[in-house]
Amino acid sequence: MVSTAVKEVHILGLTRSGKTFRPSDWAERLAGVMSQFCPGVATRGGHWAYSPWCVPSTTADGVKCVIVNRELREVEPKAWDFCVxxxxxxxxxxxxLDAQGKPIVG
Structure with a gap:
């Protein structure tokens, strides 16, 4: 269960045992599935882009991750649940992470 104080969740490409998650493009795939959840109205023939609420990234240590913003939960709870x-x-x-970008412990 994710805390109600959470502003965003970083899903790391590491298992709890510390192994690198495969396939290597997992972050882009997950963010690609979530790309349909985007503020505003998509235009026909528009360019494909990641949702601002679910984007692939890397950590300072070079580990792939996906950053999922809490706003996704407000707009589409099932999409948030899918990611978590x-x-x-x-x-x-x-x-x-809380609104100040500090990790929530506990």
Missing amino acids: NFAKDNDLQMIE
Whole structure:
């Protein structure tokens, strides 16, 4: 269960045992699935882009991650649940951050 104080969740490409998650493009795939959840109205023939609420990134240590913003939960709770459950189902590490960008412990 993700804390209600969470502003965003970083899903790391590392399992709880510290192994690198595969396939290597998992972050882009997950963010690609979430790309349909985007503020505003998509235009026909528009360019494909990641949702601002779910973007692939890397950590300072070079580990791939996906940053999922809480606004996704407000707009589409099932999409938020999909991301969080993806991490849980694949035994991935998650870091919950508050509005100031500080990790939430506990």
